[in-house]
Amino acid sequence: MKPNFSLRLKVFNLNCWDIPYLSKHRADRMKRLGDFLNLESFDLALLEEVWSEQDFQYLRQKLSLTYPDAHYFRSGIIGSGLCVFSRHPIQEIIQHVYTLNGYPYMVYHGDWFCGKAVGLLVLHLNGLVLNAYVTHLHAEYSRQKDIYRAQRVAQAWELAQFIHHTSKSADVVLLCGDLNMHPRDLGCCLLREWTGLRDAYVETQDFQGSEDGCTMVPRNCYVSQQDLGPFPLGIRIDYVLYKAVSGFCIYCKTLKTTTGCDPQNGTPLSDHEALMATLYVKHSPPQEDACPAHGPPQRSALTSVLREAWTELGLGVAQARWWASFTGYVIVLGLFLLVLLCVLAAGEGAREVAILLWTPSVGLVLGAGAVYIFHMQEAKGLHQAQAELQHALRRERETQDLDAEPHRAPLDAASEQS
């Protein structure tokens, strides 16, 4: 690789709102999205909410000349909705499905059925290894009473851990997607602090697009007031995040978003705004290291966010266990009721009433059983994430102690590994 090596990376991200039977003007929007992607010729186009495999196949065919490589990530019952189109050969692919992703009995929310996931693509670009991640986290249906908050923090932690462990030999890391979290939300801070990823909107020298970089804006005709909740001016929940490891630096030259209308003819491509980033990767002399080791202020921020996430997950575990206990009692009550109905049905007095009540009672036991199972699973999943956070916190504290006592460090480190 030449010392004056420079790589330009044009990236496109969009939550496509491509839900069969539910989304408006699907076919037309997909067609115009394909035209736009062909016209602009990005290096990578990362899409979410493509919940129709037929639409993916349509795009694949339409984009085959400009983006010869593509992948559709399949999971859950409907599919993760994630897909990617690449101008460069994709070297490797892996998918990680989040352990927790809502509840199946919340049918009208539907997240459980999608099997939300993170997809990783490894690309080799002029000898540089790029790990590109695309993801979509659990939706936030109510800002005030968010029953999925702990699960989303756990997903953010799982995402951060997956990136951390799979990108150790990558030169550049890129994460695009709909995180369903505002920039200052706990999960978002946890993700940034643990991985060292930087936010293109915050870092770019040249931003053009919607006010405050919002990716759901009231001007978009597909966005309702309910979608924006207590933020009538818009919310920023879709991101382009990136980092380079030692030896390289990366910066975002330009970041553009659509502004509630199609770049070509005035009607939006989706209910979310598209993100278009132009990134540059260069060799970095040691003093300009793009990803410096955590200094004391960063370490303190990391410790603080790890602790906050640990507390949040602890509350989630308690809540999940409460639901499991509650449904446990309901199951016992339902079984008792069933025995009572059997006794009544054996007699003559209330036989018909007993038989009529049999179905709802069986339903009560089975329903409570299902809710019990899914909250037990939730408690285990949250507890695992909490234990990993606790371990990370302990290691952070030990590193801080070693940093604080530099003369003691080598001896400690040696005895630690004896």
Next chain:
Amino acid sequence: MKPNFSLRLKVFNLNCWDIPYLSKHRADRMKRLGDFLNLESFDLALLEEVWSEQDFQYLRQKLSLTYPDAHYFRSGIIGSGLCVFSRHPIQEIIQHVYTLNGYPYMVYHGDWFCGKAVGLLVLHLNGLVLNAYVTHLHAEYSRQKDIYRAQRVAQAWELAQFIHHTSKSADVVLLCGDLNMHPRDLGCCLLREWTGLRDAYVETQDFQGSEDGCTMVPRNCYVSQQDLGPFPLGIRIDYVLYKAVSGFCIYCKTLKTTTGCDPQNGTPLSDHEALMATLYVKHSPPQEDACPAHGPPQRSALTSVLREAWTELGLGVAQARWWASFTGYVIVLGLFLLVLLCVLAAGEGAREVAILLWTPSVGLVLGAGAVYIFHMQEAKGLHQAQAELQHALRRERETQDLDAEPHRAPLDAASEQS
């Protein structure tokens, strides 16, 4: 690190058969396991089927002086059953739960409720990075009619992919666990070929233990003939696998197994046999590289096993879709039956019969609905693994083509990355 650097790694692996209410002599076996681990002082003890968190806590306390660090992996409803005790500080921890792991309606098999997973521990030993994985795959209940075969191959692929992507910066990789696969089974070959991991039993210079290295033997009083199926002399389904990356070499000096009885006093520690490996890691001059790049014979073996796995998963997808279609028809039939029962109940002639049949009909629709959902999920999961295999096959073929035409390779590679 010194040029004559040498690291000894003593590893213990056991499927503990620690199932509350079901396993015999649990408390006694756990006590003796703790005593044995304290006595032998391994570097790492990796355990499976510890399905009682209380027993883990008991062991943690008992082993706290010899193994100061420990972790219990939580997932599913019961827990993954995986845990680890380490003589060295565990630097990092991550868990990956397998996307597919049986069906919840197969309650008597129970795998779905465990949330089978792979756990990764990163250890730093004298400056060397060790990635240690512990796992337990779906059980094989019938060798002749194995309905979980495709799922187990998908799990083996997911495990191989997880190891491949998370160990790129590790110096040494170690995998221990109950794979529920015989050494020549498709999933086992896929795992070894894709990751380059080598089997301690095959590689060791000094083996002491059960015949053919079997880890379930008829001599063990907890093993029934049914467990062994068509292999009355024993089966080998638990493994210690390892590899070192370029710059290091690793070899297994000794491998021991228990032989159906406790090493101390004659009664077995579990229904599985324990594996005890002594590994040595050394610096490797380039010509002795422990993990050479795939040559033509290895590449051919890899391509062959990738193709076979792709075919197996294709059959699994077809089977899962058949079940989804079948249950789809049953749902329609059940709904039709419910309408009919409503009509009958509205009349006078067969009112009581109609009411009596209402509960089983609702059960039929709900049951078929659940089976439909889980087979749709299975089809998606298997299809994703199949797509990843197809991608890997394509990349392998391209590499082989480049190897076959060495003069064309640099030009192609350059144009590929233009």
